[in-house]
Amino acid sequence: MEQPIPPDPTDAPVPLGEEFRKGVWRQNPTFVQVLGMCPALAVSNSARNALAMGLATTFVLVASNVAVSSLRRFIPRQVRITTYVLIIASFVTIVDYLIQAISLDLHRALGAFISLIVVNCFILGRAEAFASTHGVVPSFFDGLGMGAGFCWALLSIGAVREILGSGTLFGVQLFHDGFQGATVMLLPSGGFFTMAGWVLLLNAVEQRRSRRAAAAPLAAEGAR
């Protein structure tokens, strides 16, 4: 763990809106960085669970980003990872008890995965790569953006699985009564397949965009 992580090249002041947006699309934690996959696949068998998990993770992420960033001058380098993990674990304990108080059903559906937010690698990743080198306000927006990116990724996986697997969305029936859901979508393999599908789709979009960007200067040249 000795090798120092190089400071973020974006150390220059960046508009806060950009800090927010990069997490949503360009550096989306789930689809682009492929981090924090375990909860993304495990609890996304319905849109409701996915949303709850997304919000819980976002809260922990924002809180731990702010805490790490405000303590960054006091944390000794050698024990920083342990400190981050302990900070994250404290917030997760709070969320765990909070969800238990709000809805016991939800707590049962999410099961151990609430506690497992602690080891969601992209939260630790943000603490190490961003919050430990940036101020409190940018860290807050970074956390918010990454959280939002995680939320929509989870929601899009959860929605597809719920629609195809049980024919409902947020528990509302979408099709006629005789609809037979594809059980495979509710099984673990469905999670893998759905995620693969989304990654493929996003890859295709990204490829088209970069091709168009590469073609644009040539087209301008031709017009001249």
Next chain:
Amino acid sequence: MSPEPLWTVFVNAALVNNFVLALFLGLCPFLGVSGRLETAIRMGTAVTFVMIVSSAAALGIDRLLIALDATYLRLIAFIAVIASTVQLVEMFIKKVSPVLFRALGIYLPLITTNCAILALVLFQTTKGYGLVQSLVYALGAGTGFTLALVLMASLRERLELAALPDLTRGTALALTLAGLLSMAFMGFGGLGG
């Protein structure tokens, strides 16, 4: 102590509820280091070792926390135990086999954030396993993890030379493979009660 016989504990952890393919735990190393067979085996071994050590340590800590009536500290205590075990393993491997140390690279410290290990410790607490059962459970989970990793790595090594469209290379392909493997592991359902 729960009355489950040892062999069902093992089979359950290794095959039926395989940590990676049925419970979605430890996916980051699963997708990250499954490119080469040799690394996959080493990673599997390291994780299994960490699992066994932290399983025993967590059992003791849990007893202590119950005695102190401080179970709300469970999560924090467990993660601290795992982090120290990983640190120990890291120092050990660095000393004994620098080659392996370099091969595992960043994934070694990342075992700390391998959710399979924390989940193992949490599950064994919820299920109320005793010492022997916990150790067998950890061994089973580690075996299952290694098995999944090795299967995946062999598949990916073969597909390296296959003609595939550019778009599907990388994550999408790995996820599809994982989905197929996971479907195959569904076949173990019912085994071991």
